[in-house]
Amino acid sequence: MMAAPIRLNVNGATRLVEAAPGSSLLSLLRDDLGLTGAHYGCGHGACGACYVLIDRRAVPACVTSVEHAAGKEIVTVEGLAQGDVLHPVQQAFLEEDAMQCGACTSGMVIATVALLEHTPHPDEDEIRAALAPHLCRCGIYGRVIRAVKRAAR
Amino acid sequence: MKVPVTQPARSARFAAERLEQRIAIGRDGRVIARSGKVEYGQGIRTGFARIVADELSVPVETVDIVLGETDSVPWDMGTTGSMSTATDGRQLRAAAVQTRTLLLDRATTRLGTPSSDLTLKDGRVIAPDGRSLSYEDLVGDEPLTGDIPEIAEPGNLPVPAAEDRPLRLEARAILTGEAKYPADIRLPNMRFGHVLHPPRPGMKLIALQDAAAHAVPGVMAVVREGDFIGIVAEHEDALFHALHALVAEWAPNPVAPNAAYEAVMRQDEGVESALSGASLHLKAAYHAPHIAHASILPRAAVADVREDGADLYVATQRPFGLRDEVAALLGLSAGQIHVHPQMMSGQYGRGNTEDAAIEAVRLSRAAKRPVQVQWSRAEEFRLSPHRPVFDAEIEAGLDADGAVVGWRCAVRTNSYIVGSQALAPGVPEQTAGRDAEPPYRLGQAEISLRVEPGDVPTISFRSLGAAPNVFAVESFIDELAHAARQDPVAFRLALADDPRLWRVLEAVRTMSHWHTPREAGRGLGVACAIYHGTYIAEAAEVSVATDGAVRLESVWCAVDAGRLVHPDGARNQIEGGVQQAASWTLLEELKVKDDVVISSSWRDYPIATFLDAPRTIEVRFVGDPETASTGVGEPGSVPTAAAIANAVFAACGQRIRRLPIAAALLSSTHSGHDAGPEPAA
Numbered sequence: 001m002m003a004a005p006i007r008l009n010v011n012g013a014t015r016l017v018e019a020a021p022g023s024s025l026l027s028l029l030r031d032d033l034g035l036t037g038a039h040y041g042c043g044h045g046a047c048g049a050c051y052v053l054i055d056r057r058a059v060p061a062c063v064t065s066v067e068h069a070a071g072k073e074i075v076t077v078e079g080l081a082q083g084d085v086l087h088p089v090q091q092a093f094l095e096e097d098a099m100q101c102g103a104c105t106s107g108m109v110i111a112t113v114a115l116l117e118h119t120p121h122p123d124e125d126e127i128r129a130a131l132a133p134h135l136c137r138c139g140i141y142g143r144v145i146r147a148v149k150r151a152a153r
Numbered sequence: 154m155k156v157p158v159t160q161p162a163r164s165a166r167f168a169a170e171r172l173e174q175r176i177a178i179g180r181d182g183r184v185i186a187r188s189g190k191v192e193y194g195q196g197i198r199t200g201f202a203r204i205v206a207d208e209l210s211v212p213v214e215t216v217d218i219v220l221g222e223t224d225s226v227p228w229d230m231g232t233t234g235s236m237s238t239a240t241d242g243r244q245l246r247a248a249a250v251q252t253r254t255l256l257l258d259r260a261t262t263r264l265g266t267p268s269s270d271l272t273l274k275d276g277r278v279i280a281p282d283g284r285s286l287s288y289e290d291l292v293g294d295e296p297l298t299g300d301i302p303e304i305a306e307p308g309n310l311p312v313p314a315a316e317d318r319p320l321r322l323e324a325r326a327i328l329t330g331e332a333k334y335p336a337d338i339r340l341p342n343m344r345f346g347h348v349l350h351p352p353r354p355g356m357k358l359i360a361l362q363d364a365a366a367h368a369v370p371g372v373m374a375v376v377r378e379g380d381f382i383g384i385v386a387e388h389e390d391a392l393f394h395a396l397h398a399l400v401a402e403w404a405p406n407p408v409a410p411n412a413a414y415e416a417v418m419r420q421d422e423g424v425e426s427a428l429s430g431a432s433l434h435l436k437a438a439y440h441a442p443h444i445a446h447a448s449i450l451p452r453a454a455v456a457d458v459r460e461d462g463a464d465l466y467v468a469t470q471r472p473f474g475l476r477d478e479v480a481a482l483l484g485l486s487a488g489q490i491h492v493h494p495q496m497m498s499g500q501y502g503r504g505n506t507e508d509a510a511i512e513a514v515r516l517s518r519a520a521k522r523p524v525q526v527q528w529s530r531a532e533e534f535r536l537s538p539h540r541p542v543f544d545a546e547i548e549a550g551l552d553a554d555g556a557v558v559g560w561r562c563a564v565r566t567n568s569y570i571v572g573s574q575a576l577a578p579g580v581p582e583q584t585a586g587r588d589a590e591p592p593y594r595l596g597q598a599e600i601s602l603r604v605e606p607g608d609v610p611t612i613s614f615r616s617l618g619a620a621p622n623v624f625a626v627e628s629f630i631d632e633l634a635h636a637a638r639q640d641p642v643a644f645r646l647a648l649a650d651d652p653r654l655w656r657v658l659e660a661v662r663t664m665s666h667w668h669t670p671r672e673a674g675r676g677l678g679v680a681c682a683i684y685h686g687t688y689i690a691e692a693a694e695v696s697v698a699t700d701g702a703v704r705l706e707s708v709w710c711a712v713d714a715g716r717l718v719h720p721d722g723a724r725n726q727i728e729g730g731v732q733q734a735a736s737w738t739l740l741e742e743l744k745v746k747d748d749v750v751i752s753s754s755w756r757d758y759p760i761a762t763f764l765d766a767p768r769t770i771e772v773r774f775v776g777d778p779e780t781a782s783t784g785v786g787e788p789g790s791v792p793t794a795a796a797i798a799n800a801v802f803a804a805c806g807q808r809i810r811r812l813p814i815a816a817a818l819l820s821s822t823h824s825g826h827d828a829g830p831e832p833a834a
Contacts, residue, residue: 020390027389036337037330041449042530046755049449077330090328097319097721100729101194102327103449103498109328128763135755137449138194138499139732141766143725 006070010035011079019066026050026061029076037077037106041135048134051107052076058114060133077106080113089113092151093144100138108134112148121152172255173298174227175248176205182276182289184209184216186245189229190237191221191470192323193497193504194729195786196722197237199322203719204242208249209288210273213320221472221494223487231471231505233613235685235784238718242782247304252297259291317720323496332496336453336527338466343455343523344373345392346516348383349399350536353749354610357406358382365398375399376519380406383512385520410606411568414576418586419600427559427597431550435636439625440811441543441794443609443743445752447760450498451533456513457523462489463514468497470504478507479514501733502613506538506571531753538612539743539750541567541585543621547629550596555637557648558596562626564589567607569617576604588619588791591626592683593648608748616787619684620734620794624812627680627795632808641679641799642667653713653776657681657690660711660775665692671804674698675706678799680792686783688713688776691731693796697805701818705735705767705797713776714783720774723785728770730789736761738794739814 008015010033019028029035029052038061041049045060052061053075054068080087086094089112099105108131115122115130122130127148136144177185186205192198198218206213219226229241257268260278263286264271272279279285326332351358358380366375366384371391376383382401386392428434455466463483469475472492480487497504509526517524528536543566550559568575569584581604590600614620634644642662646655658681661667665677674696681690694707708731717723740759744752752758772789798809801818811817 023390030337031389034339035330036333039334039450040336040527041451042755044530044754047449047530077328081329086325086328093328094321094324095319097321097324097725099194099321099324099327100196100725101449101497101499102323102332103334105327106330128766131763133762135449135760135762137447137501137733137760139729139736140725141732141761141763142728142770145763145766 006066008066008070008074009072010074011076017066021067022065024062025052025064025066025069025074028066029061035076035078039103039106041103048107048111049104051110051134053110053114056114056117058111077109080109087113089116089151092147096143096147096150098140098143098147100140104134104136104140108136108144112151115148116152122148170227170244170301171298172248172251172301173296175245175301176252177296178252178288178292180289182215182287184211185219186216186248187219187226188241188245189221189226189473190232190241191472191494191497193232193468193470193500195237195726196321196719199320199722200238200718201242201245202322204246205249208246209253211276215276218322221469221492223472223476223490223492228473231474233470233502233505235687235786235788237784237786238782239686239784242718243304244301247301250304251299251301255297255299256288256291260286263291319721320719321722334450334453334496334498335455335466335468336450336525338455338495338525340455340457340523343525344385344387344520345389346383346385346513346520346524346526347392347396348381348512348516348526349396349401350532351380351403354536355406355408356380356403358401359404360402362400366395369395369398374516374520376516378515381515383516385516385524411576413603413605414581416582416586416602417599418582418602419590419598421597421599424559424561424597424599428548428550428561431558432553433551433636434548435629435632436546436548437629437632437808437810438544438546439628441621441624442812443542443611443745443750444540444614444737444741445534445537445743445758446501446503446539446614447758448498448500448503448533451528451530452509453525453527454507454510454513455523455525456510456517458483458514458517462491463517464491464493465510465514466493466495467507467510468500468504469494469507469510470500470502475507475510478511482511482514483518501615503537505613508536530755534743534752534754534758535750538571538610540614541569541607541611545622545625547625549629549633551633551637555639555644555647556596557594557633560595560598562589562600563603564601564618564622564625565603565605566618566621567611568604569611569613571612584613585618587617587622588682588684589622589626591630592651592654593630593645594650609745609750615730615733616684616791619682619787619791620737623680623682623791624794624798627682627792628798628808628810631678631795631799631802635802645679645681651683653688654681654683656775657688657711657713660773661690661692661709664709664711664771664773665694667692674804676800676803676805678796678801678803680795680799682788682791684788684791686715687785687788689727689788689792691792691796693793693800695797695800695804697801697818703739703801703814703818705739705765707767708735708770708793708796710770710772710789712772712774712785712788714774714785714788715776715780716778716782717774717776718782723774724772726785727772727789730787731770731793732761732766734790734793735767735797736765738797738812739765742813742816
């Protein structure tokens, strides 16, 4: 495949990567950079399992091209904790046990970080709207809403 | 493929187990406990750790639970039926009790203190004078071994004061992205594989042009074994270019369908005369469509097949079943196959068949290196087996006091079991027929079951037949209560003889403020069930808009699951079961055309989102801690459909006899109230 080197800023470090034009950020993160916290769930940006932060906004990595992400600040779920200290949003999810199988959790954590960045004290409707793209099959929605409220305190 | 029957394990099987198979004390003092069950979000790793920690008086964080690793855990039938805590939890408790006994014996010898004077705390045995020995010191080079005596549970054991804090041993790994699901596994020399699936299951490959696929740079192998075609490539781009370059010609390969299975689950004398002589007679039919497990992560697996063995990194509910299946496929012994269950997206029965893992095995064998297979979302919908379709016809007669004097129920559905045991005598009754018999006095009753081949492949699904059976039965009980002009909770209480069922019904009546009138357009419905020994009642409140849109506002659940191991974990399971079942009930239906599933995306198959989630799902546990633990993984999902359907009737007067509700209400003529079938007398 033709590959042009692309400079990516991922979790605070600069990575020089090779990617075919139009290839997805999700594949690059998972296959080339070993960051598997964002999951493949549908490939259409329709389930929320692959969200990452790009310039502090939550976006589906599966439908984001590597070129689009170049030069921007990319943060994955692996980049949130400071050493052993969880990010306050991670800590809130832990304290509410806002998860079961965990397949959707990283996407929801990313979405919550972005939400609270722009809306530090969301009401319940704002939380539901912000997290609506994130599907959970285990049925964890109520606990996540509580976790977001906890993180916003 | 063969899926074992879901039934309570017999204690006889445990008699052969030895302590050293279950619990060991490491040199660092950590406790290692082993189970053949697997974790897919239901929290059994944490629950098992809690059981062992309680009995051994160590912090839960110092217990390592090994799950489903076929080389090192005792054989297990599969993680199904909400049985893990009731069966393997009990066995781990017995093993921990024996560990405690042996530690005390050794400490008695070493310290010269009678064991009745010794206490265990934080991994040490302590004498009254303050001398103490650590567990690892007591074990030293002589591991604790021997038989595991039966325990009476809970019996004479102290009831641990299980603190109700949220706890999940995998939480930190999940939250930081360190948790590894099968798709996250990266082995040295691993390559990517994918199978070219026929347009419909079981078709025969009659011609294949694969030269163009071979020519795609990065393609390592085009594998053809009979009707199986797959590609292994250096990277996924090459894989999908090559797949598209394959030209395959398929032909139908008709196989004789399984025979239908018919069983009479209950046949009392004089049903016909009881029905015809009743003062009130009702009849109704209920339908539930095929629905999908819809795990968030589509199936993925890694297989590393070598000449002398194979390692599998998979999501599976039956590691030993997969091990045996792969051993047979490869012509190796079971001991040469090593199954390593990974973190798993919620399975809900889907993990009882290992299609992607078998594909990975075949491709790895051909490519002679580790191969990862990752299904797409569309493949997950189109190729997966799904929940059987369900139809039931029920009729009943009431006497003048509202007691049921006659009951006839005919259930027609597909098999929840795959393989040679599917139609073995008794199996359909225990699976498709689960909870078809309501926990009430029915007078003279006849309950029959017909399991017939489906239009699409079907398999086990959370609670098996219980959720659809209880939808039909508890909806019909509501219709009877209404026809008898009785309160639906009072009507059930009067029909039931079991104090544990009364207790959950009474609790949910209180929790939901059952007798407080709701505003116009809102309604409350109730339903209950007994599922593998767990008692559950749910009340649902819905609002129905003038355009027919239904919103689930609140759900209250009262649950008696005996002694709780981890109350917050149990609550999470019940909440999740309710939320998932609300999604089935309100929204879900697979689209099937010409015997092929055509739903292929979340757009075709919407499930509940944050916008649909009810304001509250309140769970209260009302069980007796002196009663043995029963399961909580499935019960929450069992009464939900009927509770919601009954609430819709209370809100707008329309009976729901077909699921999903959204489709049923939007397609109705809005002709106003529907008081149910006309009383015959």
